Amino acid sequence: MAPNFSDLVEEARLSLQALVDYGDQLFNPTVRLGVTGLSRAGKTVFITALIHGLLRGGRFPVFEAFATGRIARARLAPQPDDAVPRFAYESHVRTLVEERQWPHSTVDISELRLVIDYQRPNGADRTLTLDIVDYPGEWLLDLPLLAKSYQEWSAESLKLSRQGPRLPLAAAWHAHLATLDPRGRADEQETLTAAGLFTDYLRACRDERFAMSLLPPGRFLMPGGLAGSPALTFAPLDVPADGSAPDGSLWAMMARRYEAYKDVVVRPFFRDHFARLDRQIVLVDALAAFNAGPEALHDLQAALAGILDCFRVGRRTFFASLLRPRIDRILFAATKADHLHHASHDRLEAILKRMVDRAVTQAAFAGAEVDVVALAAVRATREVRMRRGHEQLPSIVGTPLAGEVANGEAFDGSTEVATFPGDLPTQPDGLFSVPADSGSFKGLSHFKGLSHGSADQADYRFLRFRPPQLDNDGGDTPYLPHIRLDRALQFLIGDRLT
Known part of the structure; x- marks a missing residue:
């Protein structure tokens, strides 16, 4: 699809923001770390454990700067972006440690700034600012919509809904769809019913019994303040991919609202947040897919390929930074490794690597560094x-x-x-x-x-465990045990502390 004028304007805005960010880097070295993952992958727990370990002195033998004592201290700083909610680190720690409960899942974007004072190997004192941006992985899977027409998205969504375990889950929506005439007159009540049934279908797919991962549009399941708005009130129609909608038709109204969704939801997220990231970790709950069966595992593989396609990968050079922001390191992390014996951790890693192998090869060719790890940000067993x-x-x-x-x-x-x-x-x-x-x-x-x-x-499913009972060793807050969180830190920011 050839870029239109609005796309060119958007590219110019992104390049200008990249230039401003690059200038700031000269005086205040900063890493903007994106943390995402699909529902229940453990984003909130990962960020909480990462911050807690740096602030309180966690055990990170693989994180070189920390293990060798070159990090003097880490401290929280005021929220950098006035329009973005602050990540509620303090309440999440209380939930984990005092209540022994897992914090609520991510439903919106949030951010937290951590300042790290460290010493370079040559003895020079330096400071690195780490801006952690937490956002739902479902939003990431919306980015491909920017390059698709309503007709293309409808055809893809309908094809997917007619496959495997999705078909019975879509029965009520499909039944209503059969009563609609896309070329007929636009009707608000028909649209509301279609959007509601389509959302019910997406919600059923996300249920842990099925654990489907490809569920765009992401905001349909996390509407926030947009609940009930026309930008979230549309659904796929059975229309030809190369057709055009008659004026005043149901098809035309659905297509207009689909474009509004991209303008109101997807483009602002890409421009204001995603396009400004330097590093990215994608958390993956592969065990939930194992529990749900083969279709869920294949669906997760397709979702991960779609996620990697979203990244503008490549090395962050001066020239590239001026023209276009790029993510130069991506880490895929299989979470909940503590649900397995350590003998299976490398196998879990190998399975995740196999799932993203083709897309990882393409990213590496473009110059980005991509790694895979099996971890538990907080070890519950x-x-x-x-x-x-x-x-x-x-x-x-x-x-x-x-x-x-x-x-x-x-x-x-x-x-x-x-x-x-x-x-x-x-x-x-x-x-x-x-x-x-x-x-x-x-x-x-x-x-x-x-x-x-x-x-x-034998019951062939994985149990879910509470956070561990911790012993307070005299400090304000006890140490949070983990599996390979230090390896993740070393990959994501270790090179920026040398």
Whole structure:
């Protein structure tokens, strides 16, 4: 699609903002770190643990500047952007440590500024400003809409809704869609009904039983202050991809509102936030996809490919910074590694790497550095060996969340249990050899899942655990245990502290 005048104006604005940001960097070195992920991937927990570890002295042996004592101190600074809510770090820490509950999921953008005083290897004292930008991954998946017409988006959405487990979830919406005449006169009530049923379908897809990831438009599930506005009141119609809408028709009204969604929601997010990022971490709850089945895993793979396509990757050179902002480091992180024994952590990494491999190769070719890690920003379990007959099984111990059920047993949130989480497959390719619409997942034939109870009564799903009970060692707030959070920090900002 050839760029129009408004696109050229937008590019000019982005380049001007990039020039201003680059000038600021000369006097106040700053890294704008984007933290995103799809629903329930652990964005809030990751940011809270990162900040807490830097402020309170976490255990980060792989984070070189911290481990060698070159970081003198880290401190919070006033919120840099007046129009963006502040990330509620203090309340999230209380929720984790005092209440032993996980903080609420991200539903809007927020930001926090952390100033790091450090010493370079040559002894010179320096300061790095870290602006952490937290935003829902669903917003990221909206960016491709900027290059699609309403007709193209409708065709893609309808095709997706007719595949695999999505089809029965879309039944009510499809039934209403069959009654609509796109070329007929625009009707507000028909539009409201269609938008509501379409939103119900998206919400059902996101349910943990199905764990679908490709769910644009993202704001339909997180409307905020735009709830009920025309910009969020549209739905796909069964129209030809190369057709044109008659004036005054239902099709024309839907297309106009789709374009309004891009103007009101998508373009401002891209211009004001996404296009200004220097580094990015994408958190992925792969275990939820394993729980939901093969279709969810394929859907997640497609979503991750779409996410990588959104990034303007490449090395941040002087010339490139003047012309166009670029993200030069991207980290994909498989979260909740503490739900597995450490023997499976590398396997979880390998599975995630396989999921983003093609897109990562394209990004690396453009000059960006991309890495994959399996982590737990806050470790909720510990490891033990559990005897079963003559076997010693590598197991984990933790407190399941209230309401979790395994093998018919419901947990109340106060009882610690030992579980055998099973082994992930050693060869990830087998996971992706089965078509997305297949009824079985042969690649998981060696994946045992959770084995709580006797071997013949195993429940093949992962339990969700409460945050750990922490011992206060005399400090104001106890240390938060983690898995590989320091490796993530080293990749994301380690080079900027040398």
